[in-house]
Amino acid sequence: xxxxxxxxxxxxxxxxxxxxxxxxxxxSMFDYFLWYKKYPAEGxxxxxxxxxxxxxxxxxxxxxxxxxxxxxxSLHIVPSQPGDSAxxxxxxxxxxxxxxxxxxxxxxxxxxxx
Amino acid sequence: xxxxxxxxxxxxxKIGQSMTLQCTQDxxxxxxxxxxxxxxxxxxxxxxxxxxxxxxxxxxxxxxxVSRSTTEDFPLRLELxxxxxxxxxxxxxxETRPKTLEAFFGQGTRLTVV
Numbered sequence: 001x002x003x004x005x006x007x008x009x010x011x012x013x014x015x016x017x018x019x020x021x022x023x024x025x026x027x028s029m030f031d032y033f034l035w036y037k038k039y040p041a042e043g044x045x046x047x048x049x050x051x052x053x054x055x056x057x058x059x060x061x062x063x064x065x066x067x068x069x070x071x072x073x074s075l076h077i078v079p080s081q082p083g084d085s086a087x088x089x090x091x092x093x094x095x096x097x098x099x100x101x102x103x104x105x106x107x108x109x110x111x112x113x114x
Numbered sequence: 115x116x117x118x119x120x121x122x123x124x125x126x127x128k129i130g131q132s133m134t135l136q137c138t139q140d141x142x143x144x145x146x147x148x149x150x151x152x153x154x155x156x157x158x159x160x161x162x163x164x165x166x167x168x169x170x171x172x173x174x175x176x177x178x179x180v181s182r183s184t185t186e187d188f189p190l191r192l193e194l195x196x197x198x199x200x201x202x203x204x205x206x207x208x209e210t211r212p213k214t215l216e217a218f219f220g221q222g223t224r225l226t227v228v
Contacts, residue, residue, distance in 0.1 A: 043206075089156060100215050
């Protein structure tokens with residue numbers, strides 16, 4: 001049962017344009033969502049997060065939007081830069097789970113073309 | 115400023131051999147995790163620990179064992195390696211709710227079982 005899904009395995013955009021990465025979840029108990037970025041041969045690094053009490057969180061070029069009724073979140077990168085090329089993972093956590101452990105999506109490979 | 119350190123970075127095992135993947139963190143985090151990532155897939159939780167002496171199973175614990183004798187160290191033991199355990203393994207640590215759920219990851223261990 002895939003509780004967090006990223007339906008687009010890959011996305012290609014032009015430098016300077018907007019990148020939109022999507023994520024859907026099924027578990028209504030999830031109350032905290034995170035995006036991670038991963039370069040080849042490195043561990044994932046935290047990018048941005050959002051609590052379920054909010055619908056938007058912004059950090060520089062990165063904005064995460066949460067639509068709880070649709071159980072959908074998205075990551076917007078504006079403007080996109082070649083250095084943003086990486087795999088992006090969506091992750092979620094539920095308040096009641098022991099260890100605050102995260103459930104990850106499959107990842108989306110973003111390629112930003114110069 | 116090491117963060118989460120994993121050793122080794124690469125390893126080839128023969129079927130039936132055993133090994134221990136080492137993980138240590140210097141951030142005094144109570145929570146630690148072991149994930150595996152298979153090609154094209156997200157990160158799956160193997161085991162986690164909420165503090166020294168306390169461990170619990172994640173989604174895919176079969177074939178693995180862990181221990182947590184100190185806050186810093188969380189080794190993962192593979193007994194009787196099988197080809198299905200060929201994967202990239204990530205160790206992570208985090209603080210506890212409500213501070214943050216951001217998990218810090220190590221660089222990963224690429225394991226091949228032949």
